[in-house]
Amino acid sequence: RKEVEQDPGPFNVPExxxxxxNCTYSNSASQSFFWYRQDCRKEPKLLMSxxxxxxxxxxFTAQLNRASQYISLLIRDSKLSDSATYLCxxxxxxxxxPTFGRGTSLIVHP
Amino acid sequence: xxxxxxxxxxxxxxxxxxxxIQCQVDSQVTMMFWYRQQPGQSLTxxxxxxxxxxxxxxxxxxIDKFPISRPNLTFSTLTVSNxxxxxxxxxxxxxxxxxxxEQYFGPGTRLTVT
Numbered sequence: 001r002k003e004v005e006q007d008p009g010p011f012n013v014p015e016x017x018x019x020x021x022n023c024t025y026s027n028s029a030s031q032s033f034f035w036y037r038q039d040c041r042k043e044p045k046l047l048m049s050x051x052x053x054x055x056x057x058x059x060f061t062a063q064l065n066r067a068s069q070y071i072s073l074l075i076r077d078s079k080l081s082d083s084a085t086y087l088c089x090x091x092x093x094x095x096x097x098p099t100f101g102r103g104t105s106l107i108v109h110p
Numbered sequence: 111x112x113x114x115x116x117x118x119x120x121x122x123x124x125x126x127x128x129x130x131i132q133c134q135v136d137s138q139v140t141m142m143f144w145y146r147q148q149p150g151q152s153l154t155x156x157x158x159x160x161x162x163x164x165x166x167x168x169x170x171x172x173i174d175k176f177p178i179s180r181p182n183l184t185f186s187t188l189t190v191s192n193x194x195x196x197x198x199x200x201x202x203x204x205x206x207x208x209x210x211x212e213q214y215f216g217p218g219t220r221l222t223v224t
Contacts, residue, residue: 049211087152
């Protein structure tokens with residue numbers, strides 16, 4: 001299976017900061033892209049899908065760059081509750097089986 | 111979305127024994143997945159379990175060690191057989207209600223093998 005790469009971090013930021021994560025994927029045929037959030041000792045939960053046109057949900061913005069084969073997640077005005085691991089997930093075209101990145105750890109401190 | 115439950119939530123087992131983990135979904139889904147997540151690591155797919163067919167195992171995982179049942183569209187089991195301490199991990203089931211799109215995970219089963 002093709003690779004999905006993420007900077008493991010941790011990213012240690014103060015409350016109110018803006019932080020961005022990138023995720024690169026190796027398979028140019030990839031079709032579906034997602035960001036999941038995983039809290040400590042909990043299961044991953046879908047944060048947002050990533051569309052070709054980009055999408056925004058409150059303080060979170062996800063973008064896709066097919067030419068450079070990466071997706072990004074931008075978090076504005078970080079909250080303490082944003083502390084978690086953020087997993088990048090990519091589905092190859094024609095496959096229902098996702099590939100998970102290792103995750104990027106975010107720590108938001110007061 | 112889908113609501114998924116897993117049983118047991120955790121267990122401590124002796125080496126050489128087997129544990130069967132149950133995964134129940136609140137709606138009918140075709141595709142179910144079993145993952146393993148070791149401390150500090152990302153998810154590793156063990157197998158895909160679709161109703162009406164044999165489970166498809168990923169490289170490094172075999173049916174003798176991780177037999178899977180999928181008797182209907184809302185239920186699946188994963189058995190971890192002849193356990194060793196290396197099997198200590200969190201085991202998660204997930205479903206993909208819309209093939210090729212988002213997944214929903216169960217809360218996981220935390221397994222410790224002594």
